[in-house]
Every structure is written in structure tokens, then in C-alpha cells.
Amino acid sequence: MVDATTQFFAALGSRGHEPLLENARGTLLVELANGAEIERWLVSIDKGDVEVSNGNGEADCTVRARREIFDGLARGEVNAMAALLRGAVLVEGDSELLVLFQRLFPSPNAVASAKG
Amino acid sequence: MSAALVQILDGNTFVVSDDRGDIEASLTDPTGLFSFDTRFLSKWVLTVDGQKLNPLSTDDLQYFETRFFLVPGTGTVYVDSKLSVIRQRAVGNGFHEELTILNHEDEPVELTVRIDAGCDFADLFEVKDALQKKGSYDTRIEDGVLVLSYERETFTRETRISSSVAGRVDKTGITFEPVIEPHGEWTTSLDVVTGLPGESYVWTKQAVRGGRKASMETNLEHWLADAPRVECDWDSLESTYRRSLVDLAALRFSPPVGGGRSLPAAGLPWFMTMFGRDSIFTSLQALPFTPELAATTLRVLGDWQGTRIDDFRDEDPGRILHEMRYGELPAFEQRPHSPYFGTADATPLYVVLLDEYERWTGDARLVRELELEARAALNWIDEYADLLGNGYIAYRRRNRETGLENQCWKDSWDSISYRDGRLPGFPRATCELQGYAYDAKVRAARLARSIWKDPAFADTLEREAADLKRRFNRDFWVEDGQYFAIALDEDGNQVDALSSNIGHLLWSGIVEKSKAKAIAAHLLGPRLFSGWGIRTLAEGEGRYNPIGYHVGTVWPFDSSFIAWGLRRYGFKDEAAQIAAGILDAAEFFGGRLPEAFGGYERSVTKYPVQYPTACSPQAWSTGAPLLLLRTMLGLQPIEEHLIVDPALPVGIGHLEVLDIPGRWGRVDAFARGRVNVGTSRGLRRQLGVAAPNAANGKTRRHA
Numbered sequence: 001m002v003d004a005t006t007q008f009f010a011a012l013g014s015r016g017h018e019p020l021l022e023n024a025r026g027t028l029l030v031e032l033a034n035g036a037e038i039e040r041w042l043v044s045i046d047k048g049d050v051e052v053s054n055g056n057g058e059a060d061c062t063v064r065a066r067r068e069i070f071d072g073l074a075r076g077e078v079n080a081m082a083a084l085l086r087g088a089v090l091v092e093g094d095s096e097l098l099v100l101f102q103r104l105f106p107s108p109n110a111v112a113s114a115k116g
Numbered sequence: 117m118s119a120a121l122v123q124i125l126d127g128n129t130f131v132v133s134d135d136r137g138d139i140e141a142s143l144t145d146p147t148g149l150f151s152f153d154t155r156f157l158s159k160w161v162l163t164v165d166g167q168k169l170n171p172l173s174t175d176d177l178q179y180f181e182t183r184f185f186l187v188p189g190t191g192t193v194y195v196d197s198k199l200s201v202i203r204q205r206a207v208g209n210g211f212h213e214e215l216t217i218l219n220h221e222d223e224p225v226e227l228t229v230r231i232d233a234g235c236d237f238a239d240l241f242e243v244k245d246a247l248q249k250k251g252s253y254d255t256r257i258e259d260g261v262l263v264l265s266y267e268r269e270t271f272t273r274e275t276r277i278s279s280s281v282a283g284r285v286d287k288t289g290i291t292f293e294p295v296i297e298p299h300g301e302w303t304t305s306l307d308v309v310t311g312l313p314g315e316s317y318v319w320t321k322q323a324v325r326g327g328r329k330a331s332m333e334t335n336l337e338h339w340l341a342d343a344p345r346v347e348c349d350w351d352s353l354e355s356t357y358r359r360s361l362v363d364l365a366a367l368r369f370s371p372p373v374g375g376g377r378s379l380p381a382a383g384l385p386w387f388m389t390m391f392g393r394d395s396i397f398t399s400l401q402a403l404p405f406t407p408e409l410a411a412t413t414l415r416v417l418g419d420w421q422g423t424r425i426d427d428f429r430d431e432d433p434g435r436i437l438h439e440m441r442y443g444e445l446p447a448f449e450q451r452p453h454s455p456y457f458g459t460a461d462a463t464p465l466y467v468v469l470l471d472e473y474e475r476w477t478g479d480a481r482l483v484r485e486l487e488l489e490a491r492a493a494l495n496w497i498d499e500y501a502d503l504l505g506n507g508y509i510a511y512r513r514r515n516r517e518t519g520l521e522n523q524c525w526k527d528s529w530d531s532i533s534y535r536d537g538r539l540p541g542f543p544r545a546t547c548e549l550q551g552y553a554y555d556a557k558v559r560a561a562r563l564a565r566s567i568w569k570d571p572a573f574a575d576t577l578e579r580e581a582a583d584l585k586r587r588f589n590r591d592f593w594v595e596d597g598q599y600f601a602i603a604l605d606e607d608g609n610q611v612d613a614l615s616s617n618i619g620h621l622l623w624s625g626i627v628e629k630s631k632a633k634a635i636a637a638h639l640l641g642p643r644l645f646s647g648w649g650i651r652t653l654a655e656g657e658g659r660y661n662p663i664g665y666h667v668g669t670v671w672p673f674d675s676s677f678i679a680w681g682l683r684r685y686g687f688k689d690e691a692a693q694i695a696a697g698i699l700d701a702a703e704f705f706g707g708r709l710p711e712a713f714g715g716y717e718r719s720v721t722k723y724p725v726q727y728p729t730a731c732s733p734q735a736w737s738t739g740a741p742l743l744l745l746r747t748m749l750g751l752q753p754i755e756e757h758l759i760v761d762p763a764l765p766v767g768i769g770h771l772e773v774l775d776i777p778g779r780w781g782r783v784d785a786f787a788r789g790r791v792n793v794g795t796s797r798g799l800r801r802q803l804g805v806a807a808p809n810a811a812n813g814k815t816r817r818h819a
Contacts, residue, residue, distance in 0.1 A: 020423060022488055076424070081454040085447035087270035095372075099419045107424035 005032065005067065008074035009041050012104065013052030022048035024100040029059030034067035045097070061097040064090045076106035126180045126207040126332065127369055128152060128381070128388035128442075129310065136171040137184040137203045137213075138162060141236070146243055149211060149275075149308060150385065152372065153443035155243065156210065156275045156310040159234035162203065164188050164217070164227055169201055179366035180332055181206040199225070208332075210275070210309040217303070219296040227296065231306065232289040237266035237273050239443035240386065241451055251444075255287045262290065271447055273311075280305040339365045343405050345774040346745065350767065352703040356741050359707030363733040364402060364409075371440065377412040380739075383711070383731035390440040390455070392417055392462030393525060394735050396469050397673060401739030403476050404746050404776055410473040411482060417466060418489040422457050422496075427514040430458035430523075434496030436466045438520070451518055458520040460501060460511040460549050463493045464556035471559030474567070475753045478779030483567045494560055494577070497553050503543040506608055507587060509553050510543035524549060525674075526617075526652065530659055531666035532603050535612050537658025540605035547600050548617045550588050551624030557581035558625065589628045598634040600627075614638060614654035616674050622681025632685040639678060640690050647718025648697040649675035655715070662715035669712040669727050672698050673736035676743040683747050688763035695744040696765035702741055709737040745773060749785050756780055760815045762787030784816040 002010070012018065030041040042057045043050060065073075069088050072078030080102035083089040091098050123132050129151040133139045141147045141158040149157035162169060169186035176182050183204045187197035200218040205211055219225050237249070251268025262285050265274035281304035283290040294302040339361070346357040369381035369388055380402070381387060382394035395417065399410035422435035429452045430438075441453035452458075467490050474483050483490075501509040513519035522531055524546045532546060533539055557577045564574035592600045594610060600618050601610035618635050621627050627635055638644055643654040649670035653660050661668045675698050682691040701724040702709050711734040714725035749771065750761030758780055764771060769789050775782045 019488060023418075023485055079426075079429075079449065079454060082447055082449050085271075085442060085454060086268075086444075087272060087447075096419060103421075103423040105424070107426060109425045109427050 004071045004074040005039075005041075008104075009043075009052050012043070012050055016050060017048050018045075018050050018104065019048060020103040021045050021050060021100055024048070024097060026060035026094060026097050027058060028097050028101055029057065029062045030070070031062060031064045032067045032070050033064070039067065043101070045101075059093065061091065061093040061095065063098055063101075064092075073102075073105050076108045079108070080105055122174055122176075122182055122184075123385055124176070124178075124180050124182050124205065124207050125366065125385050125388065129207055129210065130385040130388065131205065131207055131211055132385065133160070135174050135184070136162075136169050136186050137182075137205060138168070146386075148238075149310070150240070151210070151310040153240040153389070153441050153446075154273055155238045155240075156235060156273065157233065157308060158236040158238065159232055160308075161232045162186075162201070162215070163230045163232070164199065164201065166228065166230075177204075178206075178333065178336070179362065180208075199227075206332075210307065213306040213308075215304050215306060216301055217294070217296060218301045219299060222298050224298055224300075225296050227292075227294055227302075229292040229294060230289060231277075233262060233264070233277055233308075234288060235264045235266070235275050237444075239445045240441070241443065241445045250448075257285050257287070260285055262287070268444065268448070271444060273444075276307075276309045276311065278307050278309075336362070336365050339406075344776045345772075347770075347772040347774065349769040352707070353699060353741075353745075353768070353771070356699060356702045356707035357745070360738050360741050361405070363708060363738045364398075364406065364735070367398075367733065367735050367738065368409075371416060372442065377416060379413040379416050380409055380735045382736075383734040386731055387734075389442070390416065390420070390437065392436045392438050392459055393465065396436075396462060396465045397525075397677070398735040398739040400465075400469055400472060401673075401676060401736065401743040403472060404751055404773075404778070405742050407473065407477050407777060410469055411477075411479065414466070414470055414473065414482065414486060417462070418486050420455060421489050421492060426457075428452050429454070429456055430514050430519050432457070432496060432500040434463065434492035434494075434500065436462040436493060438462060438523075452515055456519075458511075458513055458515070458523050460509055460523040460546075461525060461552055463496050463501070464509070464549070464552035466490070466493050467556035467560050468552060471563055474563065476778045478756075480567050483563055487568050490560060490563070494556065497556065498580075501553075504545065504604075504606070504608060506545075506604075507584065508545040508591075508604060509549040510545035510604075511549075512542040512544070526666035528665045530664075531652075532611060533613050533653075533657070533659045533667070535614075535657055540603065540611045543606055544603050544611070546603040546617060547588075547592050548620035548624070550584065550592070551621040551626040554581050554584050554588070554626040555624040557584070585626050585628070588626055589631065593631065598631075599638050600635070613657045613659075614643065615657075616644065616650045616652045616671075616678065619650055619674070619678030619681050622685050623677050624681070625684060627685070629685075632687075636682060636685065636687045636690055639682070640693065645694075646670055646697075646715050648701045648713070648724050649694060650678050651715040652712075660715075663725070663727060665712070665727070668715040670701075670715055670724075671712045671737075672701070672709040672740040673734075676740040676747070679744060679747045683750060688750070688761075691747050692763045692765045695748050696767070698740060698744060699765075707741075708733050709740055710734070711737055745771075749773060749787055751776070751785060753778060758783050758785070758815055760785045760787070764789045780817060786814055786816070 024045045028043045032039040040055055042053045073080055131149050132147045139147050139160040148155040167189045170189050172185040174184055186201040188199055198221045202216040204214040251266055254265045256263050262277040283292040296302045343361050346354055348354050367380050368378040370378040371390055379395050380398040382391040395413045399413040402409050417436050420437050422431040423433050435457045437455040437457050438459035439453050440455035445451040446454040503510040511523035558581045561574040561577040564570045594601050594612050599614055602613045602615045602617050603611040605611050619639050644650050651668050653667040659667045675694050679691040679694040704723050710726050712727040752759040764787055771787045774784045
């Protein structure tokens with residue numbers, strides 16, 4: 001079974017283009033601590049064109065969190081901004097990239113609950 | 117006894133102290149050093165030989181700097197002190213305080229000078245609601261620096277206190293024992309630095325706008341020099357204008373997570389944060405003077421636009437945020453402000469601002485950049501806001517515990533009522549929301565045709581707008597009163613009170629021409645017009661109260677948009693009369709209009725009665741004189757030209773606004789009243805007591 005984080009990045013990479021990131025340009029490095037291991041995802045964004053790879057690289061914005069926190073983000077259970085405010089997610093560099101990137105995390109609610 | 121509160125700030129860092137500079141806060145007491153919605157100092161008390169000091173004077177040097185002149189307590193009404201104490205305090209990343217003690221004696225003095233310091237790290241919401249803390253506190257001394265800190269799981273905040281002169285540091289403060297020569301002085305600086313330890317780079321790097329005092333002063337000078345100049349034979353208008361510019365500078369807020377741009381925050385000091393509605397309205401008011409505020413507001417609110425359904429935050433795809441907060445309670449999701457989206461007007465208003473911004477600046481590039489956001493906002497209106505399925509924007513909170521009940525600008529609990537005072541159920545579709553939606557569609561159609569090159573979308577939007585206008589004029593029109601209902605209730609029936617909301621409808625252009633005259637007559641009539649401005653709720657309605665927050669007070673921001681609306685429908689004199697009333701009121705408040713003032717009849721009170729409120733200046737009150745200048749001059753950007761079509765109130769002989777920036781470069785606007793009538797019989801001249809006079813005007817383009 002594939003975990004939420006891997007699934008999130010795989011889906012993002014296979015989409016190739018993401019309209020919600022059309023105003024974004026830069027590289028986002030996501031560093032996830034999983035026990036003693038550090039897992040790295042490098043996302044380069046050029047006006048909505050997205051490439052995802054595993055591994056290190058120059059980044060405009062680095063995001064650090066424990067693996068299970070990011071799993072929560074990828075499942076829509078954890079809110080990125082609240083996590084940032086309480087220090088469960090840390091960000092270095094161009095934080096505007098993170099603001100745009102967090103648009104991609106899924107809804108915490110069942111779809112269509114907004115309709116009255 | 118020191119009751120007066122003194123406030124200084126930079127960005128969202130601010131200090132509220134008593135008039136001797138001391139802070140002695142309890143959990144519910146709103147004094148302290150605050151930053152990012154957290155209190156970083158709740159105790160800061162200066163004593164000399166164990167005695168607190170008495171204030172002689174307090175000078176606000178700049179919005180970020182204050183000086184306190186103090187003397188030791190004598191216990192009598194006479195001040196005959198051998199010592200003077202000066203505290204000069206500037207807010208930056210925390211605050212910096214210069215403490216100076218002067219000895220006026222012929223003998224040397226030995227003193228014990230003590231600063232007591234402490235912190236409860238309360239969240240602003242806790243200060244408001246008296247909630248208890250869940251984390252743990254620590255106090256330690258590191259190399260002569262007193263460090264106060266708070267920790268809850270991964271959430272940490274700390275305050276570091278140090279002095280330039282070495283003192284004796286203990287866990288509750290710092291003690292100095294200076295000997296001051298005859299007629300000599302002793303001085304130390306004290307630095308209080310707020311911080312988030314560890315790796316919270318983003319806060320410390322981007323949070324500090326000005327940093328040191330010198331650069332903050334330069335920044336303010338540039339800001340003032342860059343804005344158009346106003347010259348007028350009525351001195352009060354010149355000083356109100358200047359006050360507005362300085363206050364707008366103080367209200368600029370750079371969100372700590374984002375591109376480091378600044379946008380207008382809502383109010384000072386408690387609302388120094390992003391607010392969708394307030395930032396948009398203020399940017400609209402300030403467009404002819406400081407268009408860069410609109411650009412940053414559009415960018416930042418666009419970045420944060422909702423993308424998913426989140427009931428806790430009342431978020432939907434395309435929705436523009438209501439309010440962002442940075443403290444402990446949003447961090448642990450005890451409050452939804454990370455950000456909270458519970459506003460029904462910011463989303464259509466976002467599109468309105470985008471179009472108005474382009475009309476002034478010609479910045480088509482930004483309009484192209486934000487096409488996706490604008491389309492998502494338009495989609496929200498039809499897909500997510502039509503809660504009743506009747507084609508109108510309505511609101512009902514999904515976060516029932518901590519969400520907002522009224523998601524329109526009148527957001528207090530009793531603001532929307534029937535004539536007889538009953539409150540409707542939810543969802544509620546207030547009338548001005550429909551006006552904003554109409555305006556958003558009409559304006560977006562222009563952008564779609566001229567910039568996004570999508571004429572089919574433009575046609576659709578125009579068709580929808582025309583249909584909305586037709587339905588609205590049928591469904592909201594209160595036949596027996598000849599005005600528009602304040603809202604439709606959950607059954608689609610009219611909530612029939614007469615309110616200032618009808619003025620916003622003129623501004624949006626949703627009112628059919630045949631109905632405009634009746635609306636203007638109501639707005640300037642005795643039930644809504646107080647002589648100073650438009651009452652939020654008409655006299656005679658069940659809930660009318662001249663000092664009720666949204667049920668009878670006059671809001672300068674509200675009146676300024678209504679004046680703009682009256683101009684839109686050709687009611688020049690009526691617009692000038694409202695401008696005169698609000699600008700007269702501004703003079704009573706030293707050029708700084710409060711959020712609201714009493715709805716009492718002008719002829720009865722003779723002066724505007726301030727509504728008691730914690731925030732001053734308030735951004736959209738600060739913006740009101742700017743918008744009124746625009747409406748008095750009849751400034752209207754038409755393609756590459758700025759049209760001037762003035763109607764000045766009686767009493768203004770001439771008015772010039774020089775160097776108005778826009779797609780035309782910089783132009784000057786002139787207006788001259790044909791009749792220059794002083795109407796004063798009392799001590800001061802007031803404008804709005806007589807009918808306005810016709811005037812002529814012109815522009816001059818710069819070479």
C-alpha cells in the first residue's frame with residue numbers, strides 16, 4: 001500500500017501541469033524526517049508546469065516537517081497554515097511558494113457539504 | 117493613577133502602555149507588547165528607589181515612537197522633583213527604550229533603578245475571551261540577557277530583554293544602581309526582542325519592515341512625498357488629508373508568510389492583520405493616491421484564495437479570506453483564523469477592485485496574472501454562494517462554534533432586522549452583496565473582453581448581470597417604502613428595514629434608473645441623513661439606536677462609498693453634502709475619523725459623538741477622506757484620461773490635488789467653487805450646513 005505522501009507527489013508529478021500554480025515559479029524542497037531518515041522531494045514549478053523528483057537540489061523554499069505531519073497534509077487532515085503557526089511545519093526562503101503550494105492539499109470535508 | 121493608554125506600533129508589533137510607559141496587564145487587560153497576535157510582555161514597570169513614577173507629559177513622536185517625561189512620586193499635587201526621568205521608546209522587532217535620568221541637584225545621587233518584567237504569552241483571543249493557557253513557561257538568564265519563554269508542543273515564543281549598561285539581572289527583572297553627578301545624567305538602553313526560537317526563519321526575516329528607526333523615518337518621508345499634494349483654502353481638509361496619509365502608512369501590514377509585500381490592515385492596533393473586506397475597501401478608497409496598496413492587496417488575497425471545502429474555516433474554492441491570525445489559538449485550531457473565510461462580500465469585491473485598479477493604473481499585466489483567481493472568485497458567486505438556490509449570494513456559517521454569524525460588513529449580531537426589529541433566520545441574502553455581485557460581473561466582462569480576450573465569457577457575464585439586475589429590482593424592492601429591503605430571509609421574503617445598505621447599491625450600479633431618485637431621497641432624507649453622514653439604520657426602525665454599532669451609528673467609510681454611489685447616478689450635490697458632513701466631522705476628530713460615531717441629529721448635538729471603540733485609526737475610516745476627495749472632484753479614469761467633474765460643498769473656494777498618479781502619468785486636478793460662502797457664525801467654519809454649490813474644474817497634465 002502506498003502512503004499518502006508518496007501518492008500526493010506521484011499524482012502531482014503525473015499531472016505535469018497544475019493550474020493552481022500558474023503564478024508560481026521556483027523550486028520547493030520538502031524535507032521529511034522519518035525517524036533518523038530524511039526523505040526529500042524536490043518540486044520545480046514553472047508557471048504551473050510541475051516536475052517532481054526525489055532527492056536534493058537548490059531550492060527557493062525549503063519546507064521541513066515530520067513525515068506523519070506531511071501525511072496528514074496530503075490526506076487533508078492537517079491544515080498547512082495552522083501547522084506552520086505551531087511550528088510543526090517550518091519554512092525557509094520564499095514562503096510565498098508555500099502559500100501557493102498549500103492550495104494543492106485536499107479538503108478536510110466530504111465534498112459538497114458547502115451547498116446549503 | 118494612570119488610566120490613559122498609549123499605543124505605538126510597527127506592522128503588527130505594538131505596545132500599549134499607561135501614560136508613564138508602564139505595562140501591568142492581567143489576562144483580560146489589553147496592555148502589553150504584542151506581536152503576531154501574541155503578548156510578548158505583560159509586565160514592564162519602572163521604579164526609582166522602589167517608587168513608581170508620575171507622568172508629566174507623553175509625546176507621540178511618530179506612530180512608532182513615544183517619549184515619556186516622568187518624575188518620582190511625591191504624594192502631593194506639587195511637582196518639585198530633584199530628578200527627571202525620560203523614557204523614549206520605539207517599536208521595531210520588539211521595542212527599544214532609551215532610559216535617561218537627570219539629576220537637578222548640586223549633590224551626587226545614588227539610585228536604585230529597577231525594571232520588573234514578565235510575560236503571560238497570551239493570544240489576542242485569550243485577552244478578549246479570558247481563556248486559560250495550556251503550555252508551560254520558562255525563565256532563564258543567558259549572558260546577562262533575561263529570557264522569558266513559552267512552549268506548547270512545537271509552539272514556542274520567547275522574549276529577550278537586555279540592557280546597554282550592565283545591570284543585576286534576576287528572573288523578574290533588571291536592577292541598576294547608578295551614581296549620578298551633580299547636574300549630570302545617566303542613561304541606558306533597554307532592548308526587548310520578540311522571537312520564535314529555533315528554525316522559524318520566516319518570522320524573523322520578513323516580519324520586520326523598517327527595522328531601525330532611521331529607515332522607518334525615511335520610509336514615511338518617501339511615502340508622503342510620493343502621494344499627491346492637496347491644496348485647499350480650507351485648512352482642515354489639508355490636515356485631514358495629511359493625517360490620513362500618515363495613518364495609512366502606519367496601517368501597512370506585511371504578512372509574515374508571503375512575498376514581503378504590504379497591504380492595508382484593518383485597524384490599529386487590534387486588527388493589524390489581513391482582512392479581505394477591509395483591505396479591499398481601503399485599497400479602493402486610496403486608489404487615486406496610493407495605487408500600490410491595491411496591487412499588493414490583490415496579489416496577497418489572491419495567493420490565499422480558498423481552494424477547498426473546509427467547514428471549520430468556512431472555506432470554499434474561489435472564496436477570498438476574511439481574516440488571518442498568527443497566535444496560539446489558530447495554531448492549535450481552537451480558532452479558525454488560519455485563515456478564516458467567513459465573509460460573503462470580499463470575493464465579489466476582489467473582482468471589483470481588480471477592474472478599478474486597472475482603470476486607474478493600466479496595469480494589464482496584473483489582470484492577466486490574476487485571471488485564474490478572478491475567474492475562481494466569479495465562479496464562487498454562482499457555485500458556492502447561492503445557498504438558497506434563488507440566484508442571490510447568501511451566507512450561513514458552517515463553523516457553528518467560532519464562525520461569524522453575519523458575514524457582511526455589518527457583522528454584529530443584530531445588524532440585519534425587519535422593520536419591527538425581528539431578526540431573520542439563515543441563510544441571509546443582504547442586498548449590498550447582490551450589488552457587489554452585479555458590479556463584479558459587469559467589470560469582469562470588461563476585463564474578459566479587453567484583457568483576457570474571451571468575448572464569449574464577457575457575453576455570459578453581461579447576460580448574467582442584466583438578469584441579476586432585473587430580478588433584484590423586482591425581488592428586493594419594498595413597494596410601500598420605495599426602497600430596497602436590507603436582505604431576503606431564508607424563505608426568500610423581504611427583510612424590510614430601511615438601512616444605509618441601499619447606498620452601496622448605487623455604488624454598484626444595480627439600481628434601475630427609475631428607482632435611483634427615490635433611493636437618493638431616502639439617503640439624504642431625515643431618517644437616514646444625520647447632518648454628518650448616513651445612519652446605518654434609519655431612525656424609526658425597530659432596532660434603531662443612535663449609538664448601536666450597526667443599527668444607527670454613522671460609519672464614515674459607509675458614507676464615503678454612498679457618496680461615490682450618488683455621483684455614479686448623477687447626484688452631485690447630494691454627494692457633496694455627504695462629503696461636507698463627514699469632512700466637518702473629521703475636523704472635530706483632529707483629522708482622524710473614528711470607525712463610527714453617533715447617529716444623533718447634527719443640529720441637536722452640534723458635534724459628532726464618538727462611538728467607544730478600541731481601534732483607532734481604522735483603515736477604512738482613514739480612507740474615507742481620500743474617497744471623498746475623489747467624489748468631490750468627480751475624478752473618473754476614462755481610458756488614458758482622468759476626467760474631473762467637480763461639485764464642491766459651499767465653503768470650499770478652491771481645491772487642488774496635484775500629481776495624481778495613473779495610466780496618464782501624473783496629472784493635477786483643480787476645482788473652484790463659484791460661490792465662496794463662509795457659513796460660520798460660531799467659532800469655526802463648517803461646510804455641511806448649507807447646500808452645495810456648483811463648481812467648475814479641469815486637469816493639467818504634466819509635461
